Structure formats: C-alpha cells, structure tokens
Amino acid sequence: MKRFTSSPHRPRAARGPGRAWALFVATLLAVAGTQFTLAPAYAVSHISVSSTTVAAGETLTIDFNGTADTPRTGAGENFYAGSTNLGSLDAFTTIESCSGNTAPCAEVRGLGPRVPLGDLAGGEAFSGSITLRIAPETPAGTFVLRYQLYADGGEATANGPTITITNPPTEADLSIGLNAQPRVGILAPYLSYTLRTHNNGPDAATSATVTATLPAGRTATNLSPGCTAAPGTVTCVYADLADSSDAVSTFRIPIGVLDIGPVHVTAVRTSSSPSDPNAADDQDSATCTTLSIALAGCA
Known part of the structure; x- marks a missing residue:
C-alpha cells in the first residue's frame, strides 16, 4: 500500500495593511534604481504692454521676452486678437516699428503681426518689441492680446491682457x-x-x-x-x-x-x-x- 506524504506547509501571504506597506516599499526601491526622461516643456515667452487702454488712431507697444527650451528653426513672436468682434489683429492695426527682429516685421494676413527671430538655440534668450497703430476708424471695443513663440514645435498660444479701444472725444x-x-x-x-x-x-x-x-x-x-x-x-x-x-x-x-x-x-x-x-x-x-x-x- 502506497503512502502519501503531504507537502510541507507554506504560510499564506500576509493580508491587510502589512501587505500594502510591503508593496509600497518594493515600489520605492524599484523607482530608486530607474532613471526617467522628462518630456521637454514648450518654449515660454512673456509680454507686457504700454497701456491696456488705447484710443483709435493711437499706438500700442508690446514688449516680449523668453527663452527657447530646445533649438527652434525660423522662430518668431506672433500676436493675435482673441475674444473680440473687431476681427483679426491685422485687420485694425498697422506696424509702426519693431525691435529684436532678424527680418522685417510683417502682418500675417488673417492673423496678426509677427516679429521674426531667426533660428534659436536651445536655452537661447530672445526679446524685442513691436509698436502697433490702431486704425482711426476702429470702433470702440475690447480684445484679448494673444501671443505665441512660433517655430517648429512652437509654444502654445497664450492669452495676455485685455486691451480696450476707445474713440477719442469729438472736438x-x-x-x-x-x-x-x-x-x-x-x-x-x-x-x-x-x-x-x-x-x-x-x-x-x-x-x-x-x-x-x-x-x-x-x-x-x-x-x-x-x-x-x-x-x-x-x-x-x-x-x-x-x-x-x-x-x-x-x-x-x-x-x-x-x-x-x-x-x-x-x-x-x-x-x-x-x-x-x-x-x-x-x-x-x-x-x-x-x-x-x-x-x-x-x-
């Protein structure tokens, strides 16, 4: 007659808080030995304006600066009008002057003005300004000044200050x-x-x-x-x-x-x-x- 011998007793895994803590510690140890590569952030630019209120026929100056996070080819700082019934920014402004540009500043039809910045190396700082004249016939209204460092893989368009256009008093x-x-x-x-x-x-x-x-x-x-x-x-x-x-x-x-x-x-x-x-x-x-x-x- 055969005899059956039972297998040695194996204790059951711990349950409850003890088991959760053991898993947490094991995860920390695994993370400690692993290197992570973070996705590069978008390039960041910042703007300021000479005034948030401007009369039709007068000028508005926009200063900008920032740093390219990675190499950017054919970069430029673009400006747009948002949240408005005045139309695109190029429809009611003209360029008076600009600085920091590597080529002539120009209005992009149906969008707005652009300050060309050329090729930017990763970590390279940029800055400049542009002065726009509001068309004299522009009706009173408001628009959100939007901006973007434009290039291959450029910055997402951001909202700047709200600009109020007033009509000068009749005299x-x-x-x-x-x-x-x-x-x-x-x-x-x-x-x-x-x-x-x-x-x-x-x-x-x-x-x-x-x-x-x-x-x-x-x-x-x-x-x-x-x-x-x-x-x-x-x-x-x-x-x-x-x-x-x-x-x-x-x-x-x-x-x-x-x-x-x-x-x-x-x-x-x-x-x-x-x-x-x-x-x-x-x-x-x-x-x-x-x-x-x-x-x-x-x-």
Missing part, C-alpha cells in the same frame, strides 16, 4: 474774427462789422453761439439771418459748421451827430458743441473812432 476748435469799417455818407453813416467764425476742426460743430458786446446804449441794425440784436449786444447762432468751414455774419452800428469818440466791440464764442479745445482764439475785437458824422477810422 471742434472755433476761432472768432471781427472786422470793422466805416461807411460814412450824408444820408446814413454807419460802422460796418463782419463777424467770422472759422471751424479749425478736427470735427464738425453741430451748434455755436457768438455774442458781440457793443458800447452801452448802442443797438445794431441790418443783421444777417441767424443774428438778433438787443441794446448793447448782437447774438449770432450757427448750426452744422463743418471742419475748415466759415460762418460769416454782418451788422451795422449807426453813427449819430453826437457820436464822437471810440466805439469798441468785442465778439466772443459763448457756447458750441462739441467741446472747443482751444479757448485762446475764442474772441476778437475791433475799435473805431468817430471824429464827426462824416469822418471815422477803425483798427
């Missing part, structure tokens, strides 16, 4: 001129005044009021349309005065038998719309001297 610089001449005669001698209001721009004046102050007790006659007289004043009102255009009004001051001496008249812009940026040319004056009903002179 109309009105200048006032007043000229006087004597018109003497036996029947109706008088002093003749020509009031000229010139719009120096840059925008049209939608309204303007000019008031001439006469010597006390004097009342003007023969006024141009749009002008009214009261004792001691003449008020002329104008509308829709285009840039570089003139509004001309005339009036008279009669000369009486006893009117001997100086006649001083001052004309002043008393109101206008839009605002007038230059108050220095808002008034003018003319002085006449009457010596008799038939003799007068003006300066």
Whole structure:
C-alpha cells in the first residue's frame, strides 16, 4: 500500500495593511534604481504692454521676452486678437516699428503681426518689441492680446491682457474774427462789422453761439439771418459748421451827430458743441473812432 506524504506547509501571504506597506516599499526601491526622461516643456515667452487702454488712431507697444527650451528653426513672436468682434489683429492695426527682429516685421494676413527671430538655440534668450497703430476708424471695443513663440514645435498660444479701444472725444476748435469799417455818407453813416467764425476742426460743430458786446446804449441794425440784436449786444447762432468751414455774419452800428469818440466791440464764442479745445482764439475785437458824422477810422 502506497503512502502519501503531504507537502510541507507554506504560510499564506500576509493580508491587510502589512501587505500594502510591503508593496509600497518594493515600489520605492524599484523607482530608486530607474532613471526617467522628462518630456521637454514648450518654449515660454512673456509680454507686457504700454497701456491696456488705447484710443483709435493711437499706438500700442508690446514688449516680449523668453527663452527657447530646445533649438527652434525660423522662430518668431506672433500676436493675435482673441475674444473680440473687431476681427483679426491685422485687420485694425498697422506696424509702426519693431525691435529684436532678424527680418522685417510683417502682418500675417488673417492673423496678426509677427516679429521674426531667426533660428534659436536651445536655452537661447530672445526679446524685442513691436509698436502697433490702431486704425482711426476702429470702433470702440475690447480684445484679448494673444501671443505665441512660433517655430517648429512652437509654444502654445497664450492669452495676455485685455486691451480696450476707445474713440477719442469729438472736438471742434472755433476761432472768432471781427472786422470793422466805416461807411460814412450824408444820408446814413454807419460802422460796418463782419463777424467770422472759422471751424479749425478736427470735427464738425453741430451748434455755436457768438455774442458781440457793443458800447452801452448802442443797438445794431441790418443783421444777417441767424443774428438778433438787443441794446448793447448782437447774438449770432450757427448750426452744422463743418471742419475748415466759415460762418460769416454782418451788422451795422449807426453813427449819430453826437457820436464822437471810440466805439469798441468785442465778439466772443459763448457756447458750441462739441467741446472747443482751444479757448485762446475764442474772441476778437475791433475799435473805431468817430471824429464827426462824416469822418471815422477803425483798427
């Protein structure tokens, strides 16, 4: 009869926390003897801007710098407009100047401007700037300035600051001129005044009021349309005065038998719309001297 001999008893593996700890220690020992190669990071660039608010027609300067993490062939710093209804950055900007470039800076159609940086070695630093002019007709709005170190395997596009475009306030610089001449005669001698209001721009004046102050007790006659007289004043009102255009009004001051001496008249812009940026040319004056009903002179 055969006899069966049982195999030696083998203890069962430990269970619970002890086993987990043993696996953790074994993993650490394996990791300690292994070398890992990290995937190279994208090249990193940074930007700053001269201002986050710029008026249409004005300029915006962007400074940039960074370091190429690996060799980059045909690199360039690109800029884009994001989160906007203004269109691509090249649609409403033009390049004024740039620096740090190895070739002429240019607008990439449908995208935005680019500053060429040439070939960059791994670890090579780069820097530069670009100045853009916002087109004068650009409507008010905002865009996110996006940027990217462009090259083979270049940097992912990043979001920079939000740029706000404003429209400059409308202005109309009105200048006032007043000229006087004597018109003497036996029947109706008088002093003749020509009031000229010139719009120096840059925008049209939608309204303007000019008031001439006469010597006390004097009342003007023969006024141009749009002008009214009261004792001691003449008020002329104008509308829709285009840039570089003139509004001309005339009036008279009669000369009486006893009117001997100086006649001083001052004309002043008393109101206008839009605002007038230059108050220095808002008034003018003319002085006449009457010596008799038939003799007068003006300066």
